[in-house]
Amino acid sequence: MGEEKNMLAAISQQLPDLSTAERKVGECVLAQAKWFVHAAVADIAKEADVSQPTVIRFCRSLGYKGLPEFKLKLSASISHDGMPYVHEELNSSDSMQDVMEKVIGNTAAAVLGSRQSLSAKDLDAAVGLLVKARRIEFYGAGNSGIVAQDAQHKLFRFGISTVAYTDSHVQLMAASVLSAEDVLVVISHSGSSLDLLDAVKIAKENGASVIGLTRADSALGQVCDCVISVVTQEDIDKYTPMISRLLQLMVIDMLTIGLALRLGENVSEMLAKTKNSVKLKRLNH
Numbered sequence: 001m002g003e004e005k006n007m008l009a010a011i012s013q014q015l016p017d018l019s020t021a022e023r024k025v026g027e028c029v030l031a032q033a034k035w036f037v038h039a040a041v042a043d044i045a046k047e048a049d050v051s052q053p054t055v056i057r058f059c060r061s062l063g064y065k066g067l068p069e070f071k072l073k074l075s076a077s078i079s080h081d082g083m084p085y086v087h088e089e090l091n092s093s094d095s096m097q098d099v100m101e102k103v104i105g106n107t108a109a110a111v112l113g114s115r116q117s118l119s120a121k122d123l124d125a126a127v128g129l130l131v132k133a134r135r136i137e138f139y140g141a142g143n144s145g146i147v148a149q150d151a152q153h154k155l156f157r158f159g160i161s162t163v164a165y166t167d168s169h170v171q172l173m174a175a176s177v178l179s180a181e182d183v184l185v186v187i188s189h190s191g192s193s194l195d196l197l198d199a200v201k202i203a204k205e206n207g208a209s210v211i212g213l214t215r216a217d218s219a220l221g222q223v224c225d226c227v228i229s230v231v232t233q234e235d236i237d238k239y240t241p242m243i244s245r246l247l248q249l250m251v252i253d254m255l256t257i258g259l260a261l262r263l264g265e266n267v268s269e270m271l272a273k274t275k276n277s278v279k280l281k282r283l284n285h
Helices: 004-017 020-031 033-038 041-048 052-061 067-077 096-116 120-131 143-158 168-175 194-205 219-223 243-263 265-279
Strands: 135-140 161-165 182-187 209-214 226-229
Touching: 004 020, 004 067, 004 096, 020 033, 020 041, 020 052, 020 096, 033 067, 041 052, 052 067, 096 243, 120 182, 120 209, 120 226, 120 243, 135 143, 135 168, 135 194, 143 161, 143 182, 143 243, 161 168, 168 194, 182 194, 194 209, 194 219, 209 219, 209 243
Parallel strands: 135 161, 135 182, 182 209, 209 226
Antiparallel strands: none
16 A cells, blocks of 8 residues: 555545445545544445445455454554645655655545535535526635635626625625625635624625535534535644645536536527637637
8 A cells, every 4th residue: 555644545546446335435434534443334334325345345455454454554544633634744855756646645535535525415506596696706715715716707707797705894895785686605614714704694684695615514604505515634723725725616616517507508608708709819719
């Protein structure tokens, strides 16, 4: 398996070579590594929706004698919060090849592990709100503010009235003029921003629907009409979130595609217009 600290990255790389059932066990490990170490085989099988023998076969497919040995190695490989942080895995002697492998490995593990936290039902509910909206506003701060701007950049091309606000004072003012016909999408890794909570409160008082891209169990998640759970194990007290931003962008892509499918042919016409508008600005057009 290579160095123990790269165990989760190695598991994510081997997933495509596993059977469908064994892959479910692997995704369970990536999503809940710390829980997996202490869970009974029956609980693991139930969580992954596979048989108990499949859990054992998964361990053996990865080169371990059985579940006990796999758990022992997994316990040694994970950080105190259950997933390796990119920053903790890196050291001053690492080459750029090491950096590349570790960042790719951790990102791949988080993306594949997100299957456990994301819900197609929640995504469908969010698209259902967006497709009826007169106006869609995206609020976020810091890295999440960048994601809000990306979302606005994607949806305005559908001919929808959209805007992204990253300033907390502007968010409060904008929320005060939303209506029951509007949808607010708030993006936050921690889900504990007081400014965003205040903006959501004002928006809801005006009747607007609120979609949250955040932790479902967070303060922000608790007050949204629809929550799309975006969960990572990054140490945001020390470091600027990296992987969470990528997962948020991935969810925005899911919502964008889902909305495009609901809107149908009109979207294709709108996208064609926006493409043609900048075509002459490119070389060899």
